[in-house]
Amino acid sequence: DIQMTQSPSxxxxxxxxxxxxxCRASQDISSWLAWYQQKPGxxxxxxxxxxxxxxxxxxxxxxxxxxxxxxxxxxxxxxxEDSATYYCQQANxxxxxxxxxxxxxxx
Amino acid sequence: xxxxxxxxxxxxxxGSLRLSCAVSGFTFSDYYMSWIRQAPGKGLxxxxxxxGGGDVMYNADSVKGRFTISRDNAKNSLYLQMNxxxxxxxxxxxxARGYPFLILWGQGTLVSVSS
Numbered sequence: 273d274i275q276m277t278q279s280p281s282x283x284x285x286x287x288x289x290x291x292x293x294x295c296r297a298s299q300d301i302s303s304w305l306a307w308y309q310q311k312p313g314x315x316x317x318x319x320x321x322x323x324x325x326x327x328x329x330x331x332x333x334x335x336x337x338x339x340x341x342x343x344x345x346x347x348x349x350x351x352x353e354d355s356a357t358y359y360c361q362q363a364n365x366x367x368x369x370x371x372x373x374x375x376x377x378x379x
Numbered sequence: 380x381x382x383x384x385x386x387x388x389x390x391x392x393x394g395s396l397r398l399s400c401a402v403s404g405f406t407f408s409d410y411y412m413s414w415i416r417q418a419p420g421k422g423l424x425x426x427x428x429x430x431g432g433g434d435v436m437y438n439a440d441s442v443k444g445r446f447t448i449s450r451d452n453a454k455n456s457l458y459l460q461m462n463x464x465x466x467x468x469x470x471x472x473x474x475a476r477g478y479p480f481l482i483l484w485g486q487g488t489l490v491s492v493s494s
Contacts (some may be wrong), residue, residue: 363479
């Protein structure tokens, strides 16, 4: 199975800050990557798929980039409602696998 | 658009449960569907998926031979039959539309396996 890693495991930032989360795959997955946001007690929500395509209804402050094995999720101006755990998911090879998550806290 | 899971609960090791996911708001038979689980305080693990027509299905190795995914397109419903349950199967189980990208998710149903 393809292993996914994320860094950092947690980040604390202020409202308005730019936040960047990195995801790395154990092998080339082209652009077959998605990002999800999960708030406590809630189901995950798809933010970005195909590495950089914003899902409908997601605010434009979220963006994704990368290809191959290295990917980035950027929140351009952190908002209070962005406090959550963010997961990457590789969709290139069966079985699809998720990263361990990055917790984003608001200072 | 709505996905609503049901059927979770407390079961003893070796026992069985059948989860259901009732879908509304889209043409169910047009879409692959998936089950994903999340152990308490842990990350996400994809469990199983099934094609729109129900002819293609795959399970994760961790549940192979024990769990069976199925669907009834006439009833707009997705199912997960879970046999031989183990303590490590304890998790919130989510149904989701799509594979591999999981576009829409249900609210989840908790399965607890304990003696």
